[in-house]
Amino acid sequence: MPIGRVGRPGLIGLAARTAVIAGTAQAVSGGMARNQQARAQQAAQQQEYADDQQRAQMEAAAQAAAAAYPPPPTPSPAPTTDLIGELQKLAALQQAGVLTDAEFSAAKAKLLS
Amino acid sequence: MRSSTYGPVELHLVGFEGDRPDPGALAALRELVDSGLLRLLDLVVVSRSEQGELTTQEMSEGSQDWDVSGLEPAETGLAGEEDLEELAATLEAGTSGVVVVFELVYARTLAERLAAAGATVLRTERIPAPVVNELLRSAEQV
Numbered sequence: 001m002p003i004g005r006v007g008r009p010g011l012i013g014l015a016a017r018t019a020v021i022a023g024t025a026q027a028v029s030g031g032m033a034r035n036q037q038a039r040a041q042q043a044a045q046q047q048e049y050a051d052d053q054q055r056a057q058m059e060a061a062a063q064a065a066a067a068a069y070p071p072p073p074t075p076s077p078a079p080t081t082d083l084i085g086e087l088q089k090l091a092a093l094q095q096a097g098v099l100t101d102a103e104f105s106a107a108k109a110k111l112l113s
Numbered sequence: 114m115r116s117s118t119y120g121p122v123e124l125h126l127v128g129f130e131g132d133r134p135d136p137g138a139l140a141a142l143r144e145l146v147d148s149g150l151l152r153l154l155d156l157v158v159v160s161r162s163e164q165g166e167l168t169t170q171e172m173s174e175g176s177q178d179w180d181v182s183g184l185e186p187a188e189t190g191l192a193g194e195e196d197l198e199e200l201a202a203t204l205e206a207g208t209s210g211v212v213v214v215f216e217l218v219y220a221r222t223l224a225e226r227l228a229a230a231g232a233t234v235l236r237t238e239r240i241p242a243p244v245v246n247e248l249l250r251s252a253e254q255v
Contacts, residue, residue: 002188002189002190003188003190003191004190005169005190005192005193005194005197006193006194007194008193009193009195010192010193010194010195010196010199011122011124011191011192011193011196011214012124012195012196012199012200013195013196013199
């Protein structure tokens with residue numbers, strides 16, 4: 001079964017990376033492994049680069065879409081205080097005579113504004 | 114895993130005129146293989162067009178035109194695309210060459226004999242012939 005000429009390290013390059021010729025078996029297989037490793041790393045980097053590009057494209061598309069369709073106005077934040085609770089407190093204060101009718105009305109108007 | 118293990122391997126790019134290997138060049142290669150000193154592992158024809166484009170052709174594809182009898186590569190494909198490109202880098206436009214890959218059988222035999230005797234080849238260096246000859250020539254002149 002002939003081996004393929006393409007897509008593998010050449011003899012010359014492999015030998016150049018293997019300085020000592022005698023007892024090469026380990027060194028050569030190491031060279032092959034390093035070559036494969038380097039290729040795998042390269043492939044991973046290319047994939048990463050492609051991913052980055054894809055991400056950048058998606059972000060650009062998202063920005064373009066955002067520019068074309070302005071976002072809806074942000075809804076006003078929900079009232080932080082419990083309105084009914086406050087009114088009940090005011091009513092209780094009025095009934096207890098702490099607040100006059102005028103003060104109660106003013107406070108209630110402010111609360112509801 | 115492969116059942117056979119090889120000794121050291123050499124790659125040669127042999128240039129030739131025209132678009133096919135010279136019969137004399139193939140005969141020379143065949144002689145060496147027959148001697149048992151070398152084992153042919155891979156054989157590929159590389160051509161560079163006038164426009165500088167490199168093409169490769171498997172020996173099996175051209176065997177009807179070339180006399181490649183007695184030249185059956187044991188490991189077709191051993192010379193990778195990377196090797197072919199590197200070797201053919203010096204190939205001029207409009208010329209061709211054959212990439213020959215062979216095992217140095219004598220080196221493997223030697224290593225086996227040494228191992229059997231408890232010795233090990235720790236390191237080998239191959240010096241191109243021009244370097245050796247130039248060194249000897251300049252040493253003589255001193």
